[in-house]
Amino acid sequence: MRMRAVIVYKSLHHGNTKRVAGAMADACGADLVRLGERKTPDLRAYDLVGLGSGIYHSRHHPDLVAFTAKARFADDARAFLFSTAGVPSLAGLWHRPLRAALEGRRIPITGELCLPGYDTYAIFGLIGGINRGRPGDRELERAREFARSLVQGQGAGALS
Numbered sequence: 001m002r003m004r005a006v007i008v009y010k011s012l013h014h015g016n017t018k019r020v021a022g023a024m025a026d027a028c029g030a031d032l033v034r035l036g037e038r039k040t041p042d043l044r045a046y047d048l049v050g051l052g053s054g055i056y057h058s059r060h061h062p063d064l065v066a067f068t069a070k071a072r073f074a075d076d077a078r079a080f081l082f083s084t085a086g087v088p089s090l091a092g093l094w095h096r097p098l099r100a101a102l103e104g105r106r107i108p109i110t111g112e113l114c115l116p117g118y119d120t121y122a123i124f125g126l127i128g129g130i131n132r133g134r135p136g137d138r139e140l141e142r143a144r145e146f147a148r149s150l151v152q153g154q155g156a157g158a159l160s
């Protein structure tokens with residue numbers, strides 16, 4: 001039977017995570033839901049749930065973490081985390097709160113991915129931003145491959 005997948009995301013700064021979420025959904029046939037766009041998404045119909053946002057102040061968006069802590073998942077659901085960040089090499093740290101929310105729900109995590117996103121926040125704005133043009137083609141292809149491997153039931157461990 002075909003795996004039913006959904007991707008729930010929040011993207012506020014430059015639409016970086018929106019582009020990644022869209023590429024993933026296209027690649028793996030997942031439904032795509034922007035958190036806050038309409039009534040709270042019902043996850044109970046999905047085998048695989050992707051959760052992602054930009055990293056803001058060292059974590060995923062608080063609304064995404066709060067949603068994850070409260071949402072109703074299918075009994076045997078699995079999840080993956082993704083993000084875009086100014087400094088993706090610290091994804092292990094950035095992903096901790098959302099990872100903890102999933103672990104608190106006893107939802108197995110099958111993969112995590114953090115990609116570089118154009119960042120003009122605070123001091124970076126003064127120097128024209130970092131990661132200009134990213135996520136670009138290379139990162140979006142990486143996001144597609146990551147999503148495909150997950151719906152095919154393979155774990156995709158890479159963080160960044």
Ligand SMILES: Cc1cc2nc3c(=O)[nH]c(=O)nc-3n(C[C@H](O)[C@H](O)[C@H](O)COP(=O)(O)O)c2cc1C
Nearest residue numbers: 011012013014015016017054055057058086087117
């Ligand atoms: C308010 C704010 C706080 C941020 N804090 C961090 C941070 O702690 N670590 C980091 O690596 N990037 C940080 N960034 C950069 C964003 O994570 C990055 O630009 C991301 O791609 C934004 O995604 P979005 O365009 O989907 O919102 C921050 C950006 C903003 C606007």
